[in-house]
Amino acid sequence: MNKFFLVMGHTYGTKLKAKSFLVTTAITCLLIIGLANIQSIIKFFTSxxxxxxxxxxxxxSLYGPLTKQITGGEVALTKITDMEKEAKEAVKEGEWDGLLILSADEGGLPRAVYYAKTIVDNQTPEELAQALSQLKTALSAAKLGLTNEQMAELYKPVSFQKVALEEDAKTEEELNQARVLVYVLLFAMYMFVLMYGGMIATEVATEKSSRVMEILVSSVPPIQQLFGKIIGVALVSLTQFFIFFVVAFAALKMSGQEVWRLLGLDHLPTSIFVYALLFFLLGYLLYAVLFAVLGSLVSRVEDVQPLITPVIMIVAIAFMIAMFGLNAPDSPFVIGASFVPFFAPLLMFLRIGLVSVPSWEVALCFALLVGTIAFLIYVGAKVYRGGVLMYGRVNMFKDMKQAIQLTKK
Structure with a gap:
């Protein structure tokens, strides 16, 4: 067991002191601080x-009523008597930000054409269009003889309530809060696998290319060595995420925002957080074993990325299905995919967070997930021990078979 802690400690210490880790952490912390204060930054640079x-x-007759509709906005109107051609030239030269030409249609209702140097800016024309729409509504109501009370009643939104008939169904507020946590876990799982899964594979390939593996394999059992690296990198990732969380929490607090109310996680049941932790750990372990095994099959760091790309694609597919499932968690496709071990950490937690899932489905999902992890660990340990002793060109399936044969010798 001491050898396991030795491998884990060495992996953790090496990665924690790496310049790439320090630089990435510092840059990300600056970005987090910037995002937490984005409104103040935008306001500072906005005229x-x-x-x-x-x-x-x-x-x-339209200019006067239009100015009343647009009072207090980000647009200032000025009536001019210039000819259209001269006014357009003035816009091109920057004397005006835009030119609005008002006219009336056959029914006497307003219509307009807006001219600007470019049409990249959407805010100004949208504000003008909204004001003109309100003006058109008011003129139409006046023609029909409608009072203000009648107009208010006409545009009053319909009363529409959603009521769940299941006894244990979640309320609208609970669903909104659960969606936040589900999205956070989906994003965290996706980023963990992409950022730190490749780190595990690279760590193994780097030591293998330096022939350190030949010494380690003879002195450290493959299971201890495999898990030493997986847990070591996991601790690095947790350390980095803890730093990000502390910086984000402090930055939001300093900007005057209530963090838990902002996230909407103050009324969620404890069971949701327990499921989040379980699925997160099991999902990380599932993919971490895969990445470590694949890293043991390459003899050069340059070969790592092509070999782990299929695994990254699996994670990306699971993430896309989960994004679809946020709006349709009870669809047959999402339900079926939630039992696939490589998709389960994301999709089953999504279903648990948003809908009522039978206990037997949750138990079956955990059994399949744990069984798959145990199988990968069993096979992975054999492939890992033989793979780290193999050098040369990479042929994944052929190399796995050869690695297992080397283990038996």
Whole structure:
């Protein structure tokens, strides 16, 4: 057991002191601080000046009501009597941010054409269009003889309630809170596998390329060596995520935001967090064993990425299915995929968080997941011990078979 802790400690210490780890952590922390204060940053760089828009009113009656509709917005209107051609030239030269030409249709209702140097800016034309729509509604109501009370009743939203008939069905508030936690776990699992799964494979391949493995294999049992590296990298990842969490929490607190209320996790049942932890750990272990085994099959670090790409694709597919499942967690496709061990950590937790899942389905999912991990550990240990002694070109399935044969010798 001492050898296991030796491998784990060496892996953890080496990765923790690496320049790449320190630089990545520092840059990410700066990005987190920036995101937590994004509103203040945007406000600092945003000009308080309103967009200056020239208006040519061909009806002679729309400009006044339009200015009343747009009061307090980010647009300032100025009525001009210039000819259209001269006004467009003034826009091109930057004297005006835009030109609005008002006219009336056959029914006497407003219509408009907006001219600008470019149409990249959507805020100004959208604000103008909204104000004109409100003006058109008011004019139409006046023509029909509708009062303000009648107009308010006409546009009053319909009363619509959603009621679940199942006794243990989640309320709308519980679903919204659960979606936040589910999305956080999905994203964390996806990032863990992508960022740290490759790190495990690279760690094994790096030591193998330096021939250190030949010494380790003869002195450390393959199971201890395999799990020493997996747990070591897991501790590195948890350390980094803990730093990110502390920085994010402090940055949000300093910006005046209530963190738990912002996340909406203050009323979730404890069981959801327990399931989140279990599926996260089992999912990480499942993919970590795969990455470590694949890393043992290559003799050069450059060969790691092509070999682990299929596993990354599996994670990406699971993530995409989970994104679909956020809006349809009870669809047959999501239910069936949630029993696939490589998809289960994401999809079964998604279902547990959003809908009522029978206990036998949860138990079956855990049994399949744990069984798959045990099988991968059993086969992986054999492949790992033989794989680290193999050098040359990579042929995954052929090399796995050869690695197992080497273990038997």
């Amino acid at each position: 308080d000046e309103k967009a200056q828009v020239a208006v040519i009113d061909r009806t002679g």
